[in-house]
Amino acid sequence: MSGAREKKRAKKMRNQPASVTLPAEPGPFPGGGSRACPPSGDVRSEQQYQQQKFSNQSSGPSYRKDQYFPKGQNRGERGRGRGGWQGGRVSEEMPKYITVSTFAQARAAEINAMLKAVAQKSSNSLVFQTLPRHMRRRAMSHNIKRLPRRLQEIARKEKKEQSKTKCRKARRRHINLVAEFNRRQRKNIWLETHIWHAKRFHMVKKWGYCLGDSPTEKSYRACYRAMTKHCLLQDLSYYCCLELTGKENELLKQLARICSIDTGLTFEEACCLSGRFEGSLNLYRADRYPEDMLGPITFIWKPRDGSENRQLWIWMHPALKQDMLRELKAVFQCSEPEEIYIPEPITTTIQEEKQVDVVLSLGKKRKKEDKEGEKAVPVKKIIGDGTRDPFQSYSWISQTTGIVISDRTMEILRYRLIGPLSHSVLTETLKAASLQTEVADSETELNNWWVENCKDSEKVSLHQRQSAIFELLEGMSSPSEMPPGTILGLTVGDPRVNLPKKKTKAMPDFEKYQDNDKVRQLYLEGVPVDCAHSFIWDQDICKNVTENKISEQDLNHMRAQLLVPGSHLDLGPCESKIPILLVQQPGKMAGEDRPGWGSGWDIYLPKGWGMAFWIPFIYRGVRVGGLQEALKHSEYQRTPHAPNDFPDCQAGMQFAKELETSLLEKFKRRPPAKRANYVKLGTLSPFVCPWGQLTKNWEGRMKASGEFVHPSSPHPELCATEGHSFCDSKAEVVKEASPETGEVEETMEIISSEGVLKTEDVIGAQEFGERDETMTTSDFIVLRSEKLLMQLSAWCYPTAGKDRRLRLISRLGQKEMTEDVFLPILMSYPRALVWVNLSLLRKGNPELHAMICIPAEDDLVHLSKDKLFCGPQEPKHRDIFKHKVQKLKEEKKKKKKDNTKALESDPPSVPDKKTTEEHEDLILGLWSDALPDITSHCSRTLLGYVTRGDFSLAAGCGEALGFVSLTGLLYMLYNQPADKKGLVLLRTPASLQYRFARLNIEV
């Protein structure tokens, strides 16, 4: 706004004359600098003016100096042109011709400047509006010739400007609208539901897509309710799909390098490999586990169909795609683009043009009138990725193994239904395709694949089995009752046909299935392997289905022609059959509370059918969520969300950086007096989590306490015990230092009596020493080893009574917490982070980047005594940067004053910007030096940071997710009494109040 206004003003002031003063510096005339020229003014005429002046003045003879200005040459020179302003009177004393010429030239120049100012139209009004009333005529703006002739030229220019944009009606005409949409899709990819979303959502541009962030209506709680009670729909089509094709063992051999058995599943998992279940895992750079994380993915194998080649889909977040694609290409040595696929886009464009031709013949009349009719021929709605270069190949082949990697992003749509009723929505919306043995229209390719398929009795029976299982889904009370990741392939009819007249909520009819053995069988056995087969794997069929979709217009036309309005439209053989894939999402699996919360179904569709499935879903009463809702969903599930919660992968770092800049911007926008002073609050980095520094500091602490018995630390007594514990030399020392119960000591004795273990430890320590040097290059890792996490999780449990803990430990098959067990962990992972969740004990609402701290012993004592005790307070810190900032400010002020003074006295002096810009980044309230030891900066030792925190509607209290340092966590757990295990303190960045929270690790 203001920018535009300034521009307007600059344009207006461009021709206004600026003040003309004499050159200020004595001496030879400095070139033009002294005169305040209009910055954007007509430089040419000004220069001319000045040059005239110079020539006149310098041409003057020097005699006058002697006569009138004996004091100095400078004045004499300056005074030479004085006759210019009082021509007649002073003229007796000097030769007249010079005086007159300067006089005349000065006037002439001024006249010029003034003329220029006057001639320019000063107001913002149009020409005909500036005319006096009596000269106005009707319809002057329309017909230029009604204006006086002298103004016609200007008016013509104005009119041309206006007619640049077409009228709204023309813009909204379908063909122009599509062209406009296509133009806008070139930069950022639009999902197929974009228009629908754009009308109802706050849209954001992220990762090269236009995505709905959150609904514009108030729906925070409603979306949560939909997730828990009904169904929340989300368009996940922006997730990227990479397809790997090749021999199974070749694929597996290489894929084993980029994932690890430690983290849970691998690509080789038997049930996933058969194609029965979807798997999810974390990818690492080849052979680099546990460093160099690439990101989380989900994968689906195509069920075996007899042929040697297997197909594998890897689905990932778009932020992670480039890294993964590069790594996969490197692993499989797929460097050259595959040539077979290049002609494909060309053929499609030809077909597109053909189709457009058909369209054109329909609407030719209008097209002919349109001036740009010829040009507008290739206007076709973009389906899929609009930013792709049609002549670039998006698949790569390996010469040695014949493995093909193809990028199928935006080729396959993916919707996610979350909530217990999502399968009743599915069963109501989708109807299994009817069998068809005759081709409806021999000219088109519509459904010819389906007809072919129906001739095969085996495939027909498979289809029937699939549809039978699909029908049975309605009898389930929640999708979480299915085994996690179940895949069901299906071929369905056009969902637009059975659209209800009104939006209704899909509700299951349980009575129908009360005593159904089949449902029970489905519970127990899950979906059989062969039912996972779907035609969506076949690219040709997908293309056929995409191209032969009946347009919305035609469908509506057919509806209109029904004999009984509003009756069911039966398309018969013309009805499209669409292959889809249904994949169950397991929901919350880890932890004890709310099992199966947030489970649902993912539906995979061939592209082009997005809206055809979307609207019927909407008509079944689902609620639609955006990115924010997805974030909340994963928050309540307590799972990390890509890419926010993967600080060790590239995309996560990028995300953190962007978040920091945006938060800093937001902070700077506040008036300085209203900002939180984070230095005083003891928050070192309120906008970003310094994971590297955190792990490094903890490592340093551990080392320091291992080497020195009395390290300098805020908790000397704690550290002393720790110091003992880290010296794994004598068992007696361990015994003394151990605050554990007698049982623990017993177990410890048993373990320590075995000398073998100890020596192992020593070896481990040595290895660690060697490894440490190599580790220093990489900053930190996130611990994802399932075994270790299980162990940690068991250790985190508080034990009210000992038996419970023992039972739990025996159940999990875990060892008791002794240094023999955790020392090797520490050694092998000196700089690791652990994903934890925290739920607040009493008051408090955690925020982003809240600090997780270790409670002091007094705090725990106080907590057990006082029921209303909410948590200790952090003492106020001193702002050590305050006087620095103030000094800078004063300096700046002074300089400014000096500058203005200098400007007044000496216009051409340039303000020295360098010194002011030097300290630009020093902001009051932010830590501006390099961070000190962040763990011991505050009164409570820092353990980690919260990456997401909010009041949890699901749990009914504040909940947070975050990372803590593994070293710190072990240190804390080891020193805490048994019944207070896992208690930590949380402090939000802008507060001094600590709150108690329970730390949990869910595996």
Next chain:
Amino acid sequence: MVRFKNRYVLCEVVSEDPRCRQCIEDRAVGLAVRDAVGRVHGDYGLACCSISFTVKYLNAYTGTVLLRCRKDSYRLLCSALPFVRQLESRNQRYPCSLNTLHVGGTIRTCQKFLIQYNRRQLLMLLQNCTNEEERRCIQKSLLSCSLTEEHSQSGDEEDDDGPE
């Protein structure tokens, strides 16, 4: 729309001393006028005149000065202008006086008046000139000013076409 109405006073600095020209600058002129108003009308008058008082334009070579003040108090200003006796700048002061040429409601009218006034001056000079050289000079400058006007207009058009 309601706006604050101003009066623009176009005056000419008259001085015996040619060195006075170097004192003709925004601050010096403004101070001198303010001082005169203060002397003549006292604090009240000074306060009245100070509202939105500025030197909008000045030309040291021709001695033209354009002052702005509120419409309510322009009489105070105009009556004080003859009492301006000197201009002071950089510790140098030169005696001079202000000769009011025109009082207008907009800058535009003042500019128009200034064009007219300057033309008249030039023509007068042309009539009064005594030798041939002089006559030639004045004619040249007279012609130049009218010529450049057209030039500048054409330049204007080019400018306008440029960004669009």
